[in-house]
Amino acid sequence: MGAGGLTFGYRSDQPVFQGLDLELPPGAVTTLTGPSGSGKSTLLYVLALLLRPTAGQVLWGGVRSDTLPDGVRARLRAAHSGFVFQDAMLDPSRTVLDNVLEAALYAGMGLAEARDRARSLLDDLGVGHRVDHRPGEVSGGQAQRVALCRALVTEPTVIFGDEPTGNLDDESAELVWSTLAARARAGATVVVATHDLRLAALADQQVRLS
């Protein structure tokens, strides 16, 4: 994945970032660091095709993707990427298991496989005992790990994380980090916005926004 001359502003007179050139290689973890408000989340949204850049381009697999129609970008995202949002953004009306399952079903996976993968991931991330609970009945750190499971269940080739360890104790943060690193070792492109400089130091590539 890459980006060239990437510029974005929520208002045309106030760019959040301007002229960014980035190469986000498969098989590597790239971290986005920088002070609060420097544009880490915004950059993730643009790279993930959730926001269109004001100028410049986003390439997925070498193909220009930011200009594709909304529906095509949505299908690309579902088929190839997973996104861990800063505040988990789970559906409060569905169980933990269903939140993870839904992402797999939406991407076209069969029910039995989706259920097996979801359960196995939730177990791996230490939240397997909460499958029948609603998001409102789990802790912030548990919800964040469920959100990671939802992002990983389709085995995406690109994984975006917005502060995926923000609510976690050291042990759970290590678990999340090693899970993301393992996905990168298996060939995924992993892009993570983080304030945790200790974890960022372990990344293969760091991009600092100012």
Ligand SMILES: Nc1ncnc2c1ncn2[C@@H]1O[C@H](COP(=O)(O)OP(=O)(O)OP(=O)(O)O)[C@@H](O)[C@H]1O
């Ligand atoms: N929806 C929006 N409309 C207008 N401005 C926005 C919007 N979202 C973010 N901004 C502004 O864009 C800038 C970048 O915000 P962004 O959330 O990307 O920063 P960040 O580095 O992720 O911050 P944090 O570390 O606090 O999460 C900030 O000045 C913010 O106030």
